[in-house]
Amino acid sequence: MKTIKFECEDRYEAEKLAGLVSVQKDYTVYIAGISAVVGTEVVIKLKDHSSHAVIMKDEESAGRLKNLLQVVAEGKTSIQASDFDGSVAEITISD
Numbered sequence: 001m002k003t004i005k006f007e008c009e010d011r012y013e014a015e016k017l018a019g020l021v022s023v024q025k026d027y028t029v030y031i032a033g034i035s036a037v038v039g040t041e042v043v044i045k046l047k048d049h050s051s052h053a054v055i056m057k058d059e060e061s062a063g064r065l066k067n068l069l070q071v072v073a074e075g076k077t078s079i080q081a082s083d084f085d086g087s088v089a090e091i092t093i094s095d
Contacts, residue, residue: 039059
């Protein structure tokens with residue numbers, strides 16, 4: 001297990017990210033992929049075909065989040081847990 005931290009614009013964005021990537025009752029996540037990355041904004045596409053934007057602190061954090069969620073959507077790794085502390089979202093993945 002490995003926990004990766006992402007600095008978001010503020011507490012609200014960190015809480016939103018942690019919720020979007022949270023593990024469901026059947027131990028899956030609802031992430032279908034990334035629709036777009038525009039500057040510090042990452043648009044996450046869910047399996048219900050809705051899209052939700054999360055604003056990161058900087059473009060580096062946005063790029064790291066995009067890369068991680070793309071790997072998750074492709075099934076190459078899985079999210080085990082998510083949480084947030086202030087403006088930092090924490091995503092725990094399996095190695």
